[in-house]
Amino acid sequence: MINAPRTSVVLFTRDLRVHDNPALHHATQEGQVVPLFVLDPKILKGSYNRPNRAKFLAESLADLAAALEKRGAGLVVRRGEVAAEVAELVQTVKASAVHMAGDASGFSHRREDALREALDELDCELHVHDDSLxxxxxxxxxxxxxxxxxxxxxxxxxxxxxxRRTPLSPPRKLALPAGIETGKVPTANEISSGETAPHMSAGGETxxxxxxxxxxxxxxxxxxxxxxxxxxxxxxxxxxxxxxxxxxxxxxxxxxxxxxxxxxxxxxxxxxxxxxxxxNPKSTQVDLRPRNDRWRRGKDAEREFKAWKEGRTGWPLVDACMRQLVDEGWMHNRGRLVVGHFLCKTLYLDWRWGAQFFVDHLIDGDTANNTMNWQWVAGTGTDSRFNRILSVSSQAERYDPNGDFVRRYVPELSDVPGAKVHAPWKLPTDVRKQLNYPEPIVDVREGNERFLAARGKR
Ligand SMILES: Cc1cc2nc3c(=O)[nH]c(=O)nc-3n(C[C@H](O)[C@H](O)[C@H](O)COP(=O)(O)OP(=O)(O)OC[C@H]3O[C@@H](n4cnc5c(N)ncnc54)[C@H](O)[C@@H]3O)c2cc1C
CATH class of the missing domain: 1.25.40.80 (Serine Threonine Protein Phosphatase 5, Tetratricopeptide repeat)
Structure with a gap:
């Protein structure tokens, strides 16, 4: 009697590649592979599903599907509750194993638990590859x-x-079991509707x-x-x-x-x-190291938050960074530090406000990196110097000494030469009037002192 080939499902989550993909590699070693992506309604309805990331995801899925097709198999796409969709496919293709990447968030751990429970009932193994992400x-x-x-x-x-292990090569040849409907790779609009950043990078492994x-x-x-x-x-x-x-x-x-x-x-x-x-799965919302902060609330706080979001604080480096975020769906790391300190320390506004606005725009918006960096910036996270303040003027002097970065993103200031662009309030009144650029919404020194006083430092 000839043994039927062993079939495994590879559940792609946020490991959308064929190179060095442990789940795909190990499943391929074992026999026939069914590559699967499930559009999860919990993610679709959640606060991380935003147009920029939806577009990047759609492009990445299309690229992955093409890479798989080139090797002889397509990407099976389903929409629904993950454990139920995987279990159904496992039964259809008579799979004996499911391979997937291990992740770090509470959400991913709950998804893994639900999947394990569903697969246990089917006597199907679950292999979670923690060295993928x-x-x-x-x-x-x-x-x-x-x-x-x-x-x-x-x-x-x-x-x-x-x-460190050696990176794994992509599979050479794949074949779907006969009669499997792959389904259509979703477009960006089928994932999330709304405007995307005009200058965002294209998604995909290629x-x-x-x-x-x-x-x-x-x-x-x-x-x-x-x-x-x-x-x-x-x-x-x-x-x-x-x-x-x-x-x-x-x-x-x-x-x-x-x-x-x-x-x-x-x-x-x-x-x-x-x-x-x-x-610390709750640290997406809860301070890792509470400092008894009473973040500002109310009309003034909301007005200043709006100015921060719109890149109209009157502080050119902050505004340039915020406009880069909206324009590209990405911001330079130094910029993220500058605008984060400005929000949490100078304006003394809640880091969760900033983190959500970043998630609304960043293509790389990531539960671990976004939350933990925001907590670090706010001094509620892992930074041991939790009251440190990056002053916007000294950051501008050090990291954009000629003002070129500001002029690139703030066209109102494009004619202001050199480092003068960092302090438009020092320009002659008649020049200033023509700029159509806002006056500073805060005196940075006063703001920083307010923060230190709130933290019991003065
Ligand atoms: C307030 C704030 C929020 C942030 N939110 C995110 C986020 O949602 N997603 C995200 O990927 N990064 C985030 N970062 C970290 C960092 O700013 C970006 O990873 C980096 O700017 C990406 O650009 P790059 O790929 O050119 O980085 P490079 O300088 O080329 O670094 C290479 C890689 O290292 C990693 N890396 C670099 N700095 C950090 C860091 N501080 N923390 C974690 N990983 C880092 C990133 O994966 C990055 O792609 C945040 C930083 C701050 C201060």
């Missing part, structure tokens, strides 16, 4: 008696020493690999010196591709390891935040 997965590096580490530097020292290759060849070596040069725009910009798993973090780190240690250190922050979130 992270270089070092949550739970692998721990402090004594803890499930994670809460200070970055010692975490990073251990992270660097962890053994675009991500090309971007990373070019950056590696042309910019990786200078990263340590120039990653904070805002006008130079020399960081990799791969964060959206990492968020959707179009790029493998392990492959990225492996390729950059010798050339750009400062870059791989940033990649360690990504794993660090994931393991803090995995150990």
């Amino acid at each position: 992270f270089v070092v997965p949550p739970g692998q590096i721990t402090a004594v008696g803890k499930t994670h580490m809460s200070v970055f530097s010692p975490y990073h020292r251990k992270w660097e020493k962890e053994p 675009a991500g690999r090309k971007l990373f290759r070019t950056w590696l060849e042309q910019r990786a070596e200078g990263y340590a010196d120039d990653h904070d040069d805002m006008a130079g725009d020399r960081t990799s910009r791969i964060s959206p591709y990492l968020h959707f798993g179009c790029l493998s973090p392990l492959e990225v780190v492996t390729k950059a390891w010798d050339m750009a240690p400062a870059f791989t250190r940033q990649m360690a922050w990504r794993d660090f935040h994931a393991q803090v979130l995995a150990a």
Whole structure:
């Protein structure tokens, strides 16, 4: 008697690639593979489903489907509750295993539990690959008696020493079992409707690999010196591709390891935040280290928040960064730090307000990285110097010394030369009047003192 080939379902979540994809690779080793993506109504209705990410997701799914088709199989797309959809497909194709990537959020853990329960009943194995979305997965590096580490530097020292596996090659050939309907890859509008950023990057593994290759060849070596040069725009910009798993973090780190240690250190922050979130799932909303903050509320607070969102605070560097966010669905890391400190410390507004606005626009908007960075900025997270304030003027002087970054995003100020662009209120009154640019909404020094007083520092 000839044994029927073993069939596995590969459930894609945010690992939308064929290169170095442990779930796809291991399932392929075992026999026939059914690649599946489920549009989950819980995600579709949630606060993370926003037009920019929907567009990037749709493009990434189309690219993945094409890569799978090229290898002989399509991407099966279903819409519905994940455990139920997977269970139904498992029964249809008589699969004996499901492979998927392990993730860090409370939502992903609940999804995994529900799936395990449904598959147990069908006597089908669930293989969760924790090395897909992270270089070092949550739970692998721990402090004594803890499930994670809460200070970055010692975490990073251990992270660097962890053994790393070799990136996996993509499967050469795939074949769907006969009679499987693949379904249609959704368009962006079928995921979320609304306007997208005019200048956002294109989604997908093909675009991500090309971007990373070019950056590696042309910019990786200078990263340590120039990653904070805002006008130079020399960081990799791969964060959206990492968020959707179009790029493998392990492959990225492996390729950059010798050339750009400062870059791989940033990649360690990504794993660090994931393991803090995995150990503290409620920290998406709740302060990790409460500081008894009484964030400002009321009309003035709302007016200032509106100005911040619109890039009309009268502080050019803040406004340039906020306009970059809306224009590109992305913001430079230095910019995120500047506008975050300005919101939480200078204006003393709740980090959750800022985090949600970022999620509304960022293509890389990510539960772990967004929340944990916002908590870090607000001083309620893992920053041990939790009352530190990045002053907008000194940040402008250091990281946009000639004002080129501001002029690129704030056209009202495009004729103001050099560093003068950072302080338009110092220009002669008649010049100022013609600019149509707002007066500062806050005296930064007073704002920062208010924050320190609230934290009991003065
Ligand atoms: C308030 C705030 C909110 C943020 N929200 C997000 C978010 O939602 N999603 C997100 O991916 N990053 C977030 N970051 C981190 C960081 O700003 C972006 O990852 C980075 O700007 C992406 O650009 P890049 O790919 O060119 O980075 P590069 O400088 O080229 O770095 C390479 C990669 O390292 C990782 N990385 C870099 N810095 C950090 C960091 N501080 N924390 C975690 N990972 C990091 C990213 O995956 C990044 O793609 C946030 C930072 C702040 C201060």
